[in-house]
Amino acid sequence: MTLTLENVWRTVGDEVHIAEANLSLERGTLNTLLGPTLAGKTSLMRLMAGLDKPTKGRVLFDGQDVTGVRVQDRSVAMVYQQFINYPALTVYENIASPLRIARTPAAEIDRKVREAAAMMKLEPMLDRTPLELSGGQQQRTALARALVKGADLVLLDEPLANLDYKLREELREELPRVFAESGAVFVYATTEPTEALLLGGNTATLNEGRVTQFGSTLDIYRNPGDLLTADVFSDPPMNTLPVSIRDGVVSHGEKLSAPASGVLSAVSDGDYTLGFRPNHLYLHKHSDNMIPFSTRVAVTEITGSESFVHVDFSGQRWVSLTHGVRDVDIDSTIDVYLEPSKCFVFDTSGKLLAGPWSSVGEQG
Amino acid sequence: MNKWSDNRAWWLVMPVVLIVAFSAVIPLMTVVNYAFQDTFGNNEFYWAGLEWFRDILRSERFHGAMGRQFLFSFIILSIEIPLGIGIALAMPRKGFWVPFCLILMALPLLIPWNVVGTIWQIFGRIDIGLLGATLDSLGIDYNYTQNTIDAWVTLVVMDVWHWTSLVVLLCYAGLQSIPDAYYQAARIDGASKWATFRYIQLPKMNRVLLIAVLLRFMDSFMIYTEPFVVTGGGPGNDTTFLSIDLVQMAIGQFDLGPAAAMSLIYFLIILLFSWVFFTVMSYLDRAEN
Amino acid sequence: MAKIELNGLAHSYMPQVQEAQDFALKELNHVWEDGGAYALLGPSGCGKTTLLNIISGLLIPTHGEILFDGNAVTKKATEDRNIAQVFQFPVVYDTMSVYDNLAFPLRNRGVGASEVDGRVREIAELLELGDSLKNKASGLTADAKQKISLGRGLVRADVSAILFDEPLTVIDPHLKWQLRSQLKHLHKRFNYTMVYVTHDQTEALTFADKVVVMYDGAVVQMGTPEELFERPKHTFVGYFIGSPGMNVVPCHIDGDKAMVAGHAFSMEQGFSKVPEGASLEVGIRPEFLSLSRDGDGPAVSIQKVEDLGRFRVASVRLEDHEFKVMVGEDQEVPTDGARLIVDPTHVNLYANSHLVEEA
Numbered sequence A: 001m002t003l004t005l006e007n008v009w010r011t012v013g014d015e016v017h018i019a020e021a022n023l024s025l026e027r028g029t030l031n032t033l034l035g036p037t038l039a040g041k042t043s044l045m046r047l048m049a050g051l052d053k054p055t056k057g058r059v060l061f062d063g064q065d066v067t068g069v070r071v072q073d074r075s076v077a078m079v080y081q082q083f084i085n086y087p088a089l090t091v092y093e094n095i096a097s098p099l100r101i102a103r104t105p106a107a108e109i110d111r112k113v114r115e116a117a118a119m120m121k122l123e124p125m126l127d128r129t130p131l132e133l134s135g136g137q138q139q140r141t142a143l144a145r146a147l148v149k150g151a152d153l154v155l156l157d158e159p160l161a162n163l164d165y166k167l168r169e170e171l172r173e174e175l176p177r178v179f180a181e182s183g184a185v186f187v188y189a190t191t192e193p194t195e196a197l198l199l200g201g202n203t204a205t206l207n208e209g210r211v212t213q214f215g216s217t218l219d220i221y222r223n224p225g226d227l228l229t230a231d232v233f234s235d236p237p238m239n240t241l242p243v244s245i246r247d248g249v250v251s252h253g254e255k256l257s258a259p260a261s262g263v264l265s266a267v268s269d270g271d272y273t274l275g276f277r278p279n280h281l282y283l284h285k286h287s288d289n290m291i292p293f294s295t296r297v298a299v300t301e302i303t304g305s306e307s308f309v310h311v312d313f314s315g316q317r318w319v320s321l322t323h324g325v326r327d328v329d330i331d332s333t334i335d336v337y338l339e340p341s342k343c344f345v346f347d348t349s350g351k352l353l354a355g356p357w358s359s360v361g362e363q364g
Numbered sequence B: 001m002n003k004w005s006d007n008r009a010w011w012l013v014m015p016v017v018l019i020v021a022f023s024a025v026i027p028l029m030t031v032v033n034y035a036f037q038d039t040f041g042n043n044e045f046y047w048a049g050l051e052w053f054r055d056i057l058r059s060e061r062f063h064g065a066m067g068r069q070f071l072f073s074f075i076i077l078s079i080e081i082p083l084g085i086g087i088a089l090a091m092p093r094k095g096f097w098v099p100f101c102l103i104l105m106a107l108p109l110l111i112p113w114n115v116v117g118t119i120w121q122i123f124g125r126i127d128i129g130l131l132g133a134t135l136d137s138l139g140i141d142y143n144y145t146q147n148t149i150d151a152w153v154t155l156v157v158m159d160v161w162h163w164t165s166l167v168v169l170l171c172y173a174g175l176q177s178i179p180d181a182y183y184q185a186a187r188i189d190g191a192s193k194w195a196t197f198r199y200i201q202l203p204k205m206n207r208v209l210l211i212a213v214l215l216r217f218m219d220s221f222m223i224y225t226e227p228f229v230v231t232g233g234g235p236g237n238d239t240t241f242l243s244i245d246l247v248q249m250a251i252g253q254f255d256l257g258p259a260a261a262m263s264l265i266y267f268l269i270i271l272l273f274s275w276v277f278f279t280v281m282s283y284l285d286r287a288e289n
Numbered sequence C: 001m002a003k004i005e006l007n008g009l010a011h012s013y014m015p016q017v018q019e020a021q022d023f024a025l026k027e028l029n030h031v032w033e034d035g036g037a038y039a040l041l042g043p044s045g046c047g048k049t050t051l052l053n054i055i056s057g058l059l060i061p062t063h064g065e066i067l068f069d070g071n072a073v074t075k076k077a078t079e080d081r082n083i084a085q086v087f088q089f090p091v092v093y094d095t096m097s098v099y100d101n102l103a104f105p106l107r108n109r110g111v112g113a114s115e116v117d118g119r120v121r122e123i124a125e126l127l128e129l130g131d132s133l134k135n136k137a138s139g140l141t142a143d144a145k146q147k148i149s150l151g152r153g154l155v156r157a158d159v160s161a162i163l164f165d166e167p168l169t170v171i172d173p174h175l176k177w178q179l180r181s182q183l184k185h186l187h188k189r190f191n192y193t194m195v196y197v198t199h200d201q202t203e204a205l206t207f208a209d210k211v212v213v214m215y216d217g218a219v220v221q222m223g224t225p226e227e228l229f230e231r232p233k234h235t236f237v238g239y240f241i242g243s244p245g246m247n248v249v250p251c252h253i254d255g256d257k258a259m260v261a262g263h264a265f266s267m268e269q270g271f272s273k274v275p276e277g278a279s280l281e282v283g284i285r286p287e288f289l290s291l292s293r294d295g296d297g298p299a300v301s302i303q304k305v306e307d308l309g310r311f312r313v314a315s316v317r318l319e320d321h322e323f324k325v326m327v328g329e330d331q332e333v334p335t336d337g338a339r340l341i342v343d344p345t346h347v348n349l350y351a352n353s354h355l356v357e358e359a
Helices: A041-049 A091-101 A106-119 A135-148 A165-182 A193-199 A217-222 A227-232 A262-266 B009-035 B051-058 B060-090 B097-110 B113-123 B130-137 B148-176 B180-188 B193-221 B225-230 B242-252 B256-288 C048-056 C098-108 C113-126 C142-154 C173-190 C201-207 C225-230 C235-240
Strands: A002-012 A015-026 A030-034 A056-061 A076-079 A153-157 A185-190 A202-207 A210-216 A239-246 A249-252 A256-259 A270-276 A291-302 A306-313 A316-323 A333-338 A344-347 A352-354 B037-039 B045-047 C004-012 C023-032 C037-041 C063-068 C083-086 C161-165 C194-198 C210-215 C218-223 C247-250 C252-254 C257-260 C263-266 C280-284 C289-292 C301-307 C311-318 C321-328 C339-342 C347-351
Touching: A002 A041, A015 A041, A015 A185, A015 A210, A030 A041, A030 A165, A030 A193, A041 A076, A041 A153, A041 A185, A076 A135, A091 A106, A091 A135, A106 A135, A135 A153, A135 A165, A165 A185, A165 A193, A185 A193, A193 A217, A202 A217, A202 A227, A210 A217, A210 A227, A227 A270, A227 A344, A239 A316, A256 A291, A262 A344, A262 A352, A291 C173, A291 C201, A306 A333, B009 B037, B009 B256, B037 B256, B051 B256, B060 B148, B060 B193, B060 B242, B097 B148, B113 B130, B113 B148, B113 B225, B148 B193, B148 B225, B180 B193, B180 C083, B180 C142, B193 B256, B193 C098, B225 B242, B242 B256, C004 C048, C023 C048, C023 C218, C037 C048, C037 C201, C048 C083, C048 C161, C048 C194, C083 C142, C098 C113, C098 C142, C113 C142, C142 C161, C142 C173, C173 C201, C194 C201, C201 C225, C210 C225, C210 C235, C218 C225, C218 C235, C235 C247, C235 C280, C247 C321, C257 C280, C289 C321
Parallel strands: A030 A185, A030 A202, A076 A153, A153 A185, C037 C194, C037 C210, C083 C161, C161 C194
Antiparallel strands: A002 A015, A002 A056, A202 A210, A239 A249, A239 A270, A249 A256, A270 A344, A291 A306, A291 A333, A306 A316, A344 A352, B037 B045, C004 C023, C004 C063, C210 C218, C247 C280, C252 C257, C257 C263, C280 C347, C289 C339, C301 C311, C311 C321
């Protein structure tokens, strides 16, 4: 099955919730909607499910227009951030509930429930009620119920947001396998770039109700089409600096003047915004091409394996992420180095002109 | 607009529409009919225009009843709302006593109006009533059938006894929805009991309070059964409220025209107040989001 | 600001305590230095919230006592402890302006209007709330509300400690970075004693000078982020800290080397005497493993490679044991003939899940 959104808009009063959404999601794929709170992830899911009607545009299932079809008449399952289960029913009955509604024969119900329970590692808990389960198990029950329904479209709205960090890590690892086995179209909303990367598949980045880019997750991470997408898809956020490039020299007012090498040499003269990820801003110079910046340290965060050094340069707050422990005094002045082959060049309207994977072209 | 439209839904609404039509709309239209007509018997009616309305609005009898009605509602609200809040605050938030308190609170609400009236009518009698006899034996001159103040006090106390629970339960529900963290934050900030009430409990209760005020206002404004049973509107006309007056006029004197006009005015007053409350409530709703 | 001492602290929610398992918080003794930033880290149900509630005065511990600067406060009410707390969900006084919210704790304590004004403006400036002082607090975003909660603690010049109960739960990832670094900055500048409860390792490690890792009601390790990362005292710490967590595989000892599936892993720092009959495991973090075509490491088969943008995680198999290996963005994952290279300075030995100390 293919789910297609054709120029879908949704406005409520004067507010635009979703603007001009065009997406085509294939069967057996996992599609992540990535964006900050209120970017329109939930609105988009509600349109896909048929809980809301688009103000404009069409929703197609396998080429068939379902724009006017209610959610009850579509084949849709949904899992929410809150753990929603029937509190009085056992885990078994919770998972079986959509099958009972569909009047599935008892033997088949039993088979499907056990299958789904095995997939979500819930077999030992089938006789318990949701209140006797941990948060992770409760959410797995909700997931199993969504899976057992055999819906063509499964929507997951930040399903792991209320779970403990390590549990989230475990479930994130299991989910892609579960998704691949079920063969439906999966849509997964999250605010966390790391989560999108861990899940793989495709990603649509959202900002203020607009889909800014859609494609394979890694590809978008590497080739964000514009600054908005790059910003949404970076954790810690992407560092930026307005620069101008003239005659092979990159400059930022009086504070920077360096030869434009690497990605920077791929664009013609003009004014640009430079974007670079924290892991490409180094505390040590290890190649001659690196561009040095004299910065002031705002704060250092050390995780034991990595250090995040927050620095200020010409009114911009940057983060440098390095391996190992680097404790730098607050308010001290240090040099940080940018690897020019690892930065993104955006034009003044925010469109990507060149990046480490687009202009130089070394994939993978 | 934003949700799906499904015309089958109309079938589900039909029964309600029919019942409301027969029980409210058609009787109301009959009343409207009476309000603008006069008759000399024989079922012959002729157009009276706004004459009845003019009469009613100018009649001292109506002014008196309306004044008493507003005074009664005002007294009831100014006692029941603070008292209800107070009791709700004093009730335990969790633990063994919670269900006990809730059942105790719900008890008066379960008693039918006319029974409440009868209970208090007997309760206050000097000869056989516990309250009346006790007061009398203490040398207090108490007689709700003779003394205006005594009659009012009896009615007010009876209504407070009967309905404060409703305010308590609504406020309690509002209080229960406040997360513990708020109380903890208030303690950390060194807030006094009063400040905690003023800045945490009251703001979180304001919506249920509006509902409580609205319900209690409408109910007390339409009160009939209890005063009818206890005092019958007396002594004299001193506890004759709008509803009692209306019934006297319509059924006692069979002045259908003025009675119809009066009930329309009565209806409009209640409608006006409900509308004001509704507007305020939805405004608050918007302000919160 | 104050030094916090926890003496023989233990707590059970049951009225009658019978066995060790009845304790939600098992006996612990700690001294938390004045001006330190401490994080309590662990999965849900590990007892970290119980400990926080004991410090804040919400709970009176079953055993032991708690001292602020040498004074016992074990039975003192929250309001008498002089602490500030930021909760998981933003707590602001909805009907008040931002200014009044910040002024509230001072006004409650009868501080004069001009001093209140000075403090409020100073703190608002510090938290970058200066522009919204006149706004109603209810209309603000979650991160601004959390700043107000924090600000209500900071306005009081004399707070003993500031407690944080998973304060970034409802904050967007982008703003988490800002808020966290702001917090860290405040700590470095003013040396508040801070206690931060979280289940998120990144938050705990970046925030704290000392991280207290809790598991099943007990403190399994307290140490700097570096110590927790390099020398986890318990396999749970190794698993819980780091993403992916530490590889822990059964081994046995042959001389000064750990043997895994017939391959020797040398341990540069050595180890002291291993308890007899203990079940032994070796723990190596994915960061200290690498893959190479040459070298003398054991041959492994690559099961799967996950690309997380900044780095990749390769799952490799050595006989029956699986290892996760972290591979940098620019490094290559050999598709065949891969060998597992182990950094010998970062191999830890565990006996019955507890670290065997160095020789």
